[in-house]
Amino acid sequence: MKNILFIEHSQSDKTDIAQQLSEQGYSVHQVNNAFDALINMETMELEAILLDFSVPKMDSFWLLIARQTRTPIIVLADSNSDIERINALELGADDYLAKPLNIRELQLRLNVLHRREQPQINNKNIDHIRFDDTCYTISFAGKSLVLTQTEYRLFVYLYERKGEVVTKEELQQRVLHKELGRFDRNLDMHISNTRRKLVKRNLPRELINTVRGQGYSFSF
Known part of the structure; x- marks a missing residue:
């Protein structure tokens, strides 16, 4: 909706x-x-x-x-x-x-x-994303994006599960390595910061989608 x-x-x-x-x-x-x-x-x-x-x-x-x-x-x-x-x-x-x-x-x-x-980006260019684990950088569509270590790990984890809905509980445990508290907003903050950086590089923030009541998904 x-x-x-x-x-x-x-x-x-x-x-x-x-x-x-x-x-x-x-x-x-x-x-x-x-x-x-x-x-x-x-x-x-x-x-x-x-x-x-x-x-x-x-x-x-x-x-x-x-x-x-x-x-x-x-x-x-x-x-x-x-x-x-x-x-x-x-x-x-x-x-x-x-x-x-x-x-x-x-x-x-x-x-x-x-x-x-709607971003005017060639899908053939965006389908292939390169990851640099040493400096937490992703490169695609002819652009590079530098992330924090946590943002980078979240991006990679969602990318590897692209097309699937990944729950907040799973992301919290597998990436942040702690249980998801009832009022814990750390995960949302990292996702929000990543989207903001995508926008600043004129890349679609919708690569990381919010699935209301469930979690997040990566989608081209």
Whole structure:
């Protein structure tokens, strides 16, 4: 299911926009502040981020400036002000929609942004990955990526099991060599850092997929 992060001022369980998106097959995760938004951005595979401009400006502006993700952001606003639209785009938004929204238009814009974000990489080049165990470097698609020792071992382990879902418990035991605690986020942190490095090298972060409720998988 496609995950949508919805940053809005309301704290209700399900707004009209979230409900309509859910009916279109999206899984909508609602937050009302930048801190919770960043946590979701780091731990989930997101199709897009919807940012309601009714959220206090300090939070919403900071989020747009500080974001470290290539996930598309669509700003939702109560007016169709040219100044507000330009400010949103200058701050890093990928698109802008004024309320009241037409849910069909929103869905079409989400589809356009999704197509735009697909990495243009030759699959024949990416299928062959070279590993350097001495300096924890992976090379493919004509690029090299230097990882930490733990990130490297996680990447290699998932690559060797590509196409399979590897549970967090297995990764924790086989790679981190310890039991997975109930509130242990070390594994998620290493995966998140690896994805961020992939993005910085203009490589697809989706090589490492989150399988919700199960674990992670490696996929070309």
